[in-house]
Amino acid sequence: MRPSQWLYTIPLRLRSLFRRHQVDQELEEELSYHIQEKTDEYVSKGLDPVEARRQAMLDMEGIDRRKEECLEMRKVGWIHDLAQDLRYGARTLRKSPGFTVVALLTLALGIGGTTALFSVVDSVLLRPLPYPDPQHLVRVFDANRERGVVKSGVSLGNLMEWRRRTSAFSALAGWYVMGRTLRADQDAQVMRVAQVTEDFFPALRVYPAIGRVFTPEEVARSEFNRANAPLGTDLVALISDRLWRSRFGGDAAVLNRGISLDRRPVRIIGVMPQGFTFPSGDVDLWIPWGLGDDPPKDQRYVEGMARVADGYTIAQAETALAATAAHLAEEFPEQDKGWSARLVPLHEDVTGASRQALWLLFGAVLCLLLIGCANVAHLQLIRASRYTRETAVRLALGASPGRLLRQFATESLLLCACGGLGGVLLATGALEWIRRARPAQLPRSEEVSVQFPVLLFAAAVIVLASLATGIAPALGAIRNQLAPSLAEGGRSGVGGRATQRLRNALVIAETAAAVLLLVSAGLLGRSFARLWAVDPGFSYQNVLVLPVFLDSSEYTSGAKSRAYYAQLTAKLAALPGVVSVGGATTLPASPLGPDFERPVWAEGTAPAPAEALRADVRIVTPDYLRTLGTPVVRGRGFGFEDTPDSERVTLVNEKLAAQTWPGEDPVGKQLVVDYSTAGTYPYQVVGVVRNVRFYGLRSEPQPEIFFPHAQKPYLVMNIALRTHGDPRPLIPAVRRAVLEVDPAQPPQSVRPLEELVGDTVAQDQIATSLFASFSAVALFLAMLGIYGVMSCQVGQRTNEIGIRIALGAQSGRIFRLVVGQGMTLTLAGLAVGVLCAAAATRLLGKLLFGVTAHDPATFIATAALLSATGLVACWIPARRAVRIDPLAALRHE
């Protein structure tokens, strides 16, 4: 159509749309005029006026028909139809509020849940990281195949060499996060600080929102000693947006503001953009890290990251890096022999752990949505069956089936759109909550938001749902061809075998889906219970954990460290309610502290370094083992006899003893510990300690050795305190006590050990509870479905049942008849569900603990539960059937 025509067309169409009544009237008038003129003509030809008018009308062949045709020409008919359908649909929905509310709720929950979870999946798993060109960002790890090390930190020395020798990266950086005490305006607080090498920000290509990034010169002069305490003066730092707003009031004058970190003066030179939290969500400060002239190559605790250069794929870069690592291994065999480097795409590293769980949850919610739709479809079928007569009459009067279908479809679209809107609102609220609460188990939770693809997804779901719930019933209603339904004229006329089969199929599908969810929930629940039943080797109730990291510039000698911890332990033990106090460099489930391992062997044997057993090393105070409830099973624990001047002693755990001295008593024997460049030393074994599941309830115990703090006075200790009852009320008193010993040394945190252990299983907990709630809802909906079908069946067969009763059938038989039918459906659904579950539970994989994917007990329990539910659902209809009065039934139409 040419633009010149639009000028005339558009006003006409708008008019037809909005001034429908007027247009209608004009048409009427126009055609009436024509008829009048025609009548006059006939009259002038000699016809009788009445006859003339009749003839004129005949010539027109039906005014209304003409009007329809003219209106059709105006091409806006479909909009009118839609508006009419919507109004009609809204009215119908309002007339049955019970159905509408149930349907809306079901849809809102189903669609909302699906949208929310899809949004999370999209934000966490699908969306690229919020850095420019994120597909080129990789994490760099060290690996040593001989020693079985798959993923280890890198060393500064190697980092420097790789950077110098490999051209496959445009930036190669490292970082390390530590808690440091931030002091500004008299307030001391422990913050997580990331020390980052020169290439860190260039690799990410993210720069401060205010201020500037470090200059190379600033980086070069920021060196750290072996305890990672900063040397040098005039240090600078970047702070996070969050810290800027909370601690410095969002004031732009924060630049060049002086603060102190671990008692060193530091200048703030910039504020990072909002939402930037690399490397982890709790980091609030970034300080530069200079590599120095000859950084060590064998201390592998640095986290590595790189940006692959343009023109290289990650695989190519990895090969190049491995080649360089091989060269280094030859040049520096003592530090680098056997070590090679690995690259892992950053996205994978960040999201890896939760990947499986998220997809599983998404699957579960989809199941729930399907059930919800099936239920709504079912409800629609019931309603449609009530309109069977009306539909039949309309069809008989000439309504086109297409038009009727469109009307039903519009009605269900309206229903689903409203339900969907409610669902999207629900989802938005839930996502907002996730964004604020930032559960630790969900990576990138700060990035979760409703995005366009999600809205598109929600819309698609809504449309599909409305098709699923509207078309099937509509087809059912229309297929009720005229003759049967008019003749039956049933009050609860369900009409049509096809409809009946459809409803049965829906209920079976619902039940099967419910079974699937129930089995999954059951398996996860059992796993979870098994997990908590695991003996971790220590007692985590009533214990508080507080890490205290001493400032090495103040506590310059071992004696000072010993004195501090002795004083602290004594002070804490004196608090009311405290049973015992102990300290260790690392505590089970506690993520803070120097965690390292050393090769060890029995004196007399001298295995090759590569084959030596590697033991986790822990420095502990005498009362530690007692505080944690880890028993000493042989020999003795550490005590006051172990002083700096007494013989060097060690404790080993059961696992190490079994592997080093199988079948023998290790007490009294000598264990040699290899400190690599610092040499090897023998220690007298004085006792054996019970195994502990150190890295969480799922982990296996590792070989461990213990040294007394008196002999190795580390500056970094986690203090554990056992209390008589709930440890939480003591937290403020504990904090105060620590500050009393040295006000400049606040505890990093004070938390109950039970919480920390809980954190390690939090993901399981969330998965289990979510699956449990989904399956509960699913079961309820399935039950409703069965009830609905049986109810209608009874209604339909009222006649028949009445006759049976009149002919003398016992109520028991009738009861059994109805229940039998209902149970057939239930069992069919159960069978299908069990088959699906048997195939699908494999997907739960790693989430299961101590339970196989085909655990018979769970399946049996689910079958029993579902059968019982089906029975309950049939009860009321069955009772109704029994109570049918034969006389009334015979009169029943």
Add this chain to the structure above:
Amino acid sequence: MSKPSDLVQGTLDMLLLKIVALEPMNGFAVSQRLKQVSSDVLQASDGSLYPALHKLEQEGWIKAEWRTTENGRRAKFYSLTRPGRKKLADETGNWGRLSAAISRVVRMKEV
């Protein structure tokens, strides 16, 4: 007498456009004029007339306004628009070519 129902829809459109081009008139007058000019050979049935007129109006080739006739009744008068004028010229041209071609074929002499 051949009825216009034999005519292709497009041809009726062209006829209507032409009649309305000469002077604005209402639907009844258009059908009268058509009968009159073609000596009763061409007649548009009332049933097909008005939908055709409305379609032409919808396409933007004719426009309408309400006027009072001599006998005091209100009627809708149609007139040609500028795009309509162009359309009429196109259709007339096409028709001319078509009819000339048909004539040539029909007048072929038997050999």
